[in-house]
Amino acid sequence: MEKKINYYLESLKEIERIKDLGKKPRLLLHACCGPCSTFPLKFLTQYFDVTIFYNNSNIYPSDEYYRRKDELKKFLEYFYQDYGVKVEVLETKYDNETYNLDLEPYKDQSEGMTRCFICYEKRMDEAYRYANNHKFDYFTTVMTISRQKNSQVLNAIGKKISSKYDYTKYFYSDFKKNKGIDEAREMKLHYNLYQQLYCGCKYSYEKSLKKRQTFDKID
Numbered sequence: 001m002e003k004k005i006n007y008y009l010e011s012l013k014e015i016e017r018i019k020d021l022g023k024k025p026r027l028l029l030h031a032c033c034g035p036c037s038t039f040p041l042k043f044l045t046q047y048f049d050v051t052i053f054y055n056n057s058n059i060y061p062s063d064e065y066y067r068r069k070d071e072l073k074k075f076l077e078y079f080y081q082d083y084g085v086k087v088e089v090l091e092t093k094y095d096n097e098t099y100n101l102d103l104e105p106y107k108d109q110s111e112g113m114t115r116c117f118i119c120y121e122k123r124m125d126e127a128y129r130y131a132n133n134h135k136f137d138y139f140t141t142v143m144t145i146s147r148q149k150n151s152q153v154l155n156a157i158g159k160k161i162s163s164k165y166d167y168t169k170y171f172y173s174d175f176k177k178n179k180g181i182d183e184a185r186e187m188k189l190h191y192n193l194y195q196q197l198y199c200g201c202k203y204s205y206e207k208s209l210k211k212r213q214t215f216d217k218i219d
Contacts, residue, residue: 007144007155008177014078015047025137027171030077030127032056032143033068034075035195038187040142040175045085047140052076053127055092057099057200058119060202065094071194092126100202107203112150119201120149121157125164140171145184147176148199 005046018025027048029035037052044050055073059065073089080086102122106115124141131139145152151174162170175184188195198208 004152005155007172007174008149008192011174014171026051026135027138027140028053028127028131028134028136030055030124030139031072032059032123032200033196034071034191034193035184035188036142037072037075038145038146038191038193039072039180039184040145040173041079041087042083042183043180044140045083050085050087051136052087052089053092053130054089055123055126056091056200057095058103058123059200060096060205062094062096064196064200064205065096067194069202071141075191075193090121090130096202102112103201103203109203110170110208111199111204112148115201115203116149117153117157118200119160120154124130124154124157125161126191128158128161128165128168128170132168136168138171139168140173142175144173145175145180147152147181151176 009209014178027044027046027050029037029040029044029050031052031054052072054069056065059068069091076087076089099122102118103115106113106118109115115126118143120143127141128139141154143149144154155174156173158170158172162168175181198204
């Protein structure tokens, strides 16, 4: 069995190296929603000049996509008021139909399998490419804050993608560790952020509807 890497410790080691630079490097942060951005942003802005990249064409339906985007922007306003850090959001064009072409063959899979891994990599690679083309020093994703997402898988994808790019360095993370997940939950409640009930894609949405219908029948 392959030994698990402690990516939380890896992030701390990188932070120590960054402190020696005497300035904040630029970091592009892939973010999927407001709640998942809470603690990661609080942690990262201590050491980086952070810009958020919102490229989430996986989210279905379109109303949900825009609701999550608006909630993220609402959180960033609160974050600026409370922490004095203004974070810019860059957004790509929403195109769920084209995005799903790569996911459709795996539509019947349970969450957390190949379909999800493809989804992670598509969004991370697009964001990483932007970071490299625009000379950001680092790139990472907020997704390691989620209990439902495997940080070993996400960081392995980050490592794989990083070999394609010559400028931007991947920042390894496991934001849920060391009570990061607890702080994220507290921030979500404090700011009264909308918490979605499914990961995002069309297939997880359809399964969540079926699950809710089952619960309604039981009630």
